[in-house]
Amino acid sequence: MALAEVVDALVPDGSTVAWEGVPVAVARALLRRRGLTLVSTAPGVSGDLLVGAGCVDRLVTSAVAGPRIQAALRSGLALEEHTATGMAAAYDAGAAGLPCGLLRGYTGTDLAAVTRVATVRCPFTGEQLAAVPALTPDVAIVHAPRADRISPDRLPPLYAARRALVVVDEDGGEAPWFAEVVRAEPDEDGWAELLADRARFTAWLAQARA
Amino acid sequence: MSALGSAGLVAAARLLQAGQVCVGEPGDPTAAARLAAATHAPGLIVLDGSLPRYSLRRAQVGLVTAAQIDAFGNLNTTVLGDYDEPTARFAGPGLLPDVTAALPTIVLLPHRLAAFVERVDFVTAPGGLSGPLDRALVGLPGTGPIAVVTDLGVLRPDPATAELVLTDLHPGVTVEQVRAETGWPLEVSADLVETAPPSEAEQAALTSSAA
Numbered sequence: 496m497a498l499a500e501v502v503d504a505l506v507p508d509g510s511t512v513a514w515e516g517v518p519v520a521v522a523r524a525l526l527r528r529r530g531l532t533l534v535s536t537a538p539g540v541s542g543d544l545l546v547g548a549g550c551v552d553r554l555v556t557s558a559v560a561g562p563r564i565q566a567a568l569r570s571g572l573a574l575e576e577h578t579a580t581g582m583a584a585a586y587d588a589g590a591a592g593l594p595c596g597l598l599r600g601y602t603g604t605d606l607a608a609v610t611r612v613a614t615v616r617c618p619f620t621g622e623q624l625a626a627v628p629a630l631t632p633d634v635a636i637v638h639a640p641r642a643d644r645i646s647p648d649r650l651p652p653l654y655a656a657r658r659a660l661v662v663v664d665e666d667g668g669e670a671p672w673f674a675e676v677v678r679a680e681p682d683e684d685g686w687a688e689l690l691a692d693r694a695r696f697t698a699w700l701a702q703a704r705a
Numbered sequence: 706m707s708a709l710g711s712a713g714l715v716a717a718a719r720l721l722q723a724g725q726v727c728v729g730e731p732g733d734p735t736a737a738a739r740l741a742a743a744t745h746a747p748g749l750i751v752l753d754g755s756l757p758r759y760s761l762r763r764a765q766v767g768l769v770t771a772a773q774i775d776a777f778g779n780l781n782t783t784v785l786g787d788y789d790e791p792t793a794r795f796a797g798p799g800l801l802p803d804v805t806a807a808l809p810t811i812v813l814l815p816h817r818l819a820a821f822v823e824r825v826d827f828v829t830a831p832g833g834l835s836g837p838l839d840r841a842l843v844g845l846p847g848t849g850p851i852a853v854v855t856d857l858g859v860l861r862p863d864p865a866t867a868e869l870v871l872t873d874l875h876p877g878v879t880v881e882q883v884r885a886e887t888g889w890p891l892e893v894s895a896d897l898v899e900t901a902p903p904s905e906a907e908q909a910a911l912t913s914s915a916a
Contacts, residue, residue, distance in 0.1 A: 537799075556797065557797060557798055557799050557800075558796055558797050558799050559794060559795070559796055559797035560796040560797070565794050568794055569794075576783075576797055576798060577798070578798045578799070578800065578801075578802050578803055579754070579757045579798070579799050579800045579803065580757050580758050580761070580800070580803045583756075583757055583758050584758065598758065599806070599807070600802065600803055600806065601802065602806055602831065602843050602844060602845055603806065603828065603831030603834055603839075603840070603843050603845055604798075604802050604828050604829060604830065604831060605783070605788075605827045605828040605829070606783070606798060606802065606829065609788050622844075623844065646755060647755070647756055648755050648756055
């Protein structure tokens with residue numbers, strides 16, 4: 496099945512979607528979605544686009560980068576900010592079926608006061624640790640060069656989610672048994688170029704949504 | 706060319722040692738680490754931030770940048786103004802808080818009054834917090850930033866006060882110039898030195914990386 500059809504079937508309105516290294520073609524297939532929660536260590540151009548298209552109500556991330564994300568924050572996009580290690584601990588916990596992930600982190604920062612993090616005491620050593628709630632997305636979409644070359648960072652999101660999709664550059668190899676695999680399609684109609692031109696892109700987006 | 710200039714890049718690179726394992730943010734921090742690896746610090750390893758929880762434990766030094774830094778070396782990459790109604794929004798935490806919490810950290814930042822403030826608007830990553838005992842009190846090791854390298858010179862924390870003081874001036878820069886770009890009454894170290902100009906090997910490495 497083609498990428499657009501797979502993605503379209505996998506992500507209904509209102510889903511919580513883990514989004515790690517995802518190519519823009521996936522965002523393109525989701526432009527009509529509404530009410531998504533986007534969970535992403537680094538949303539990248541594709542995540543920025545999804546937010547810019549108005550598909551996302553809530554963003555859970557460690558990198559608040561991208562012009563469309565910054566603009567959306569000024570007009571009410573909900574944000575839950577974590578450190579990169581906080582995101583990793585929360586994905587790990589979700590993957591292992593635990594309610595929270597533990598880490599040394601957030602100590603001495605102002606982040607602790609504005610995000611979902613708590614302090615717990617280790618029952619063995621007495622050390623104070625940070626706890627973050629597990630991430631259990633409805634869907635995880637991650638990128639890999641090939642199905643058998645998924646970066647170790649991207650395995651926990653796949654295992655944590657109810658449904659998992661690996662977008663690959665080339666065929667071959669096997670992904671974890673529960674994950675779907677689909678090949679990214681080449682950008683034949685110059686969409687990436689369109690993205691760079693804000694005025695042209697806004698016009699294109701209006702047409703795509705019509 | 707880097708916003709730090711060649712004097713800033715070489716001053717940062719000279720703080721690194723052969724065989725060290727570094728966590729480096731993209732841009733000037735990574736450029737400084739590469740410069741060190743190409744000159745006096747062969748075998749230096751620059752991690753790319755993947756598997757952050759595991760790789761940080763194996764790193765020895767952090768190289769970072771920020772939008773704002775204060776007199777105690779606390780760093781802000783979150784907001785200017787109030788968190789919920791900011792006047793400016795930056796890229797957020799990423800790995801920065803973990804790096805300054807766990808590792809001796811070198812901060813690379815162009816020296817501008819807007820960025821060198823008495824107190825950061827938001828502590829994204831802890832430096833010395835508010836004084837010399839603060840890190841130990843909350844259970845953080847070390848001093849956080851060991852050096853702040855700018856395009857004008859180098860600041861280091863005074864062990865007695867945890868406040869950043871001027872320890873190095875780049876060639877042609879005056880103390881008055883640095884003070885004019887610093888938002889707190891900057892003390893000058895009694896042992897103030899001038900940054901040595903790039904060596905031939907450093908100049909060659911800078912030229913080849915710019916090409």
